[in-house]
Amino acid sequence: MYARRLDLSVGALPKSLAVADIDGDKRPDVLVARATGNGALVQISPNSSGMITPILLNGSIGDTPYGLVVADFDGDGAVDAAVANFLGGNVSALYGSGFATRSDFGDGAHPIALVAGDVNSDGRPDVLTANQVNNSVGVNLNLGNRMFGARVDYAAGAAPGALILGATDGARPSRLDIVAALPSLNKLRILTGQGGGTYSDTQFVDLAVGKSPAGMAMADA
Numbered sequence: 284m285y286a287r288r289l290d291l292s293v294g295a296l297p298k299s300l301a302v303a304d305i306d307g308d309k310r311p312d313v314l315v316a317r318a319t320g321n322g323a324l325v326q327i328s329p330n331s332s333g334m335i336t337p338i339l340l341n342g343s344i345g346d347t348p349y350g351l352v353v354a355d356f357d358g359d360g361a362v363d364a365a366v367a368n369f370l371g372g373n374v375s376a377l378y379g380s381g382f383a384t385r386s387d388f389g390d391g392a393h394p395i396a397l398v399a400g401d402v403n404s405d406g407r408p409d410v411l412t413a414n415q416v417n418n419s420v421g422v423n424l425n426l427g428n429r430m431f432g433a434r435v436d437y438a439a440g441a442a443p444g445a446l447i448l449g450a451t452d453g454a455r456p457s458r459l460d461i462v463a464a465l466p467s468l469n470k471l472r473i474l475t476g477q478g479g480g481t482y483s484d485t486q487f488v489d490l491a492v493g494k495s496p497a498g499m500a501m502a503d504a
């Protein structure tokens with residue numbers, strides 16, 4: 284039962300959120316990305332007396348961020364964030380205290396969503412983007428030292444709107460496949476992992492689903 288509802292003001296255009304323990308107190312916090320021109324990242328955590336006051340962490344995270352994901356990209360044990368800058372046409376990774384250190388990559392696409400996962404099995408989380416305008420999925424491999432490699436695009440039908448990663452082939456559980464929602468086609472497209480973080484424009488499976496899939500989750504059903 285959810286008997287109590289609490290509305291919080293986080294500022295204009297809250298577009299995406301993620302949950303992680305940001306302040307290291309072992310309790311989950313919520314991060315909200317606002318899709319303003321400079322973007323903004325807001326933390327929501329209860330204080331010691333249980334009051335919740337949203338905190339602006341960084342007021343310049345990217346141009347119109349439409350997607351947010353958290354992972355430890357630099358491997359220092361602290362949670363980092365990345366946002367998909369739809370109008371800016373790139374991805375911003377945000378590191379360090381208050382997510383104050385920003386590093387952009389993946390120029391030239393218009394990502395509307397992103398997901399993090401280790402697609403080449405090197406222990407470092409990589410970033411994949413749904414490039415809605417470009418009709419592609421972009422793979423940005425994490426090179427370490429807060430660097431990402433050049434984006435590699437794979438055709439993904441029409442206007443992918445959301446992504447998840449998972450092993451859809453039980454015979455190859457170590458290979459992460461990409462599942463892209465294609466709302467304009469009422470389909471999901473599975474791009475099957477070819478190993479080493481590579482995919483193929485021609486190795487895919489399309490699944491017809493209900494009208495306009497906008498979000499997904501995966502589990503062993």
Ligand SMILES: [Ca+2]
Nearest residue numbers: 304306308310
């Ligand atoms: Ca916490």
Ligand SMILES: [Ca+2]
Nearest residue numbers: 355357359361
């Ligand atoms: Ca980190």
Ligand SMILES: [Ca+2]
Nearest residue numbers: 401403405407
């Ligand atoms: Ca990796």
